[in-house]
Amino acid sequence: MGLDIRLPIGLMFCILGPTILITGLIRGEPLSRNTGAAMTVFGAFMLTMGIRGQRRGTGG
């Protein structure tokens, strides 16, 4: 349908993840730090897949 859904998901997690990660680092909260890091990795993965899918037109 013209948009690979992994693109917006990846982009959103690439914004939310570092935001939570930095908050965790500043406030010394391990829960925020770990969750933010995991979200950033997931976001980067989805974004990469989304860009590839968008080029090939295979992502929905």
Added chain:
Amino acid sequence: MESLRVSLAAVDWAIVVIYFVFVIGIGFVLRKYMKSSEDFLESGRSLPSWITGLAFLSANLGALEVMGMAGNGYKYGMLTAHFYWVGAIPAMMFVAIFMMPFYYGSHARSVPEYLKLRFDEKTRGLNAISFAVLTVLMSGINMYAMALVFEVMLGWPFHVSVIASAAVVLAYTYLGGLTSSIYNEVLQFFLIVFGFAPLAIVSVHKAGGWHGIQERLAEVPGMTSIWSSVGSASHNPMGIEIAGLVMGLGFVLSFGYWCTDFLVIQRALAAKDLPAAQRTPLIAAVPKALFPFLVIVPGLAAVALGLALPEKNGAPVYDYTLPLLLKQFYPAGMLGLGLAALLASFMSGMAGNVTAFNTVWTYDIYQAYLKKDASDKALLRMGKMATFWGVLISIAAAYLVKNFDSLMDYMQLLFGFFNAPIFATFLLGMFWKRATGHGAFIGLASGITAGVTHHVLKTQGVIHYSSDMAAAFYGAIVSWSTCFLVTILVSLATRPRPEKELVGLVYSLTERPKQTVAWYLRPTTAAAVVVVVVVGLNIYFF
């Protein structure tokens, strides 16, 4: 309820705003692709199975599911997992392997339309009208539950939550139709997982791990096991026993919902081909099997930790288990993520109901009864209008429930009356070529009547059950059995349709497509793997 009030930091607000921007942005990007009614209402039947699979699950993750199941985890413990491992997975396997070839292969655009193709117009009409009405009411219940949580947690006025959530859902469903709803459901799925998984981990960790929870709750029977206490209704907190559980929940209610409710079936029908449609419930089954660890176990950990729920009229409000845990364990930043996850669950439930409503209204009511010769342009326009009116009626339903809160129970009850017998209609329709239109219609009407009668007898004290849940399970069995028997009897007394008209609609008259893929890629193999995993979970938590 002051004990649940939280104050948000700037970073929490930023997270919620970013979530809203992406949700509406997806609808905005997709709006230019909405050129026909098929694009808007059926997603052009073009989506890959991993997307429809996650949407199949996510459309079911409404307010009542996520918050309700966490609350049930607090109230009933691991017994609640029956709603997943008995009350969902077997039905999802069945619809994937046996029913999807008929839904997808018949080219029906909706579940009521399949009934029209298999039986007749009146059976479609009964199903379409009841589904359309109940769907927007359920959407209103989602909206009401959401507004209530945000009123309690953030102090937002009720109408601000209702109007804001309705405006966002309306924006992305009106702009991008079913595709936008499905895409957002996938996004919301990941947000729900990342929003609640840390809560599950931290709450279980604080309670001393699984063994710590077991030790703390050793005195309460049935809280940490799922089968060992269901031999008798008096031995478990749910007040249920094995026959009612397996037949009522595991067969009638579960198959009635997962195999016939257009809200979820619509996601599978949006898949690009039949194999993708069959994979849809199978893919959904994997996270579904693991969801108890995300929503039920945290509820159980809350009991083990001795967290006290807020009370209303002297009774604990179990639905506030999840908000209580969020407040207890989430620091700034994480709180914004948790709230965005809650919003995601409410909005995916609402949007799912609205997109199912607009399709049934447009194809099964407007085109079937009001304007039979409607052009595609008229259908697209009507689909968009139905989206708008669907959201408005949902808002009205939310206010109705706010003013008469017992209505919420009645609406759910009403939903049960219609959902339980319909599976008998489909079962006979798909697997018995002798079933007739008159049989289906009279059977369905009798099943609904039997369900209502059972409820009246129960409330008048004529029939007694150990708990309301046991009554709901047995009510469903009565309703389903009545529909099944009456459909058979009336069908035998009426003239069946010629067999050649039923090809592609009935199992015994339809040639099965030859399997061209390797055995390990077939739906049956995937289903077998899921079943083995779920059996393993049942044994571990026996």
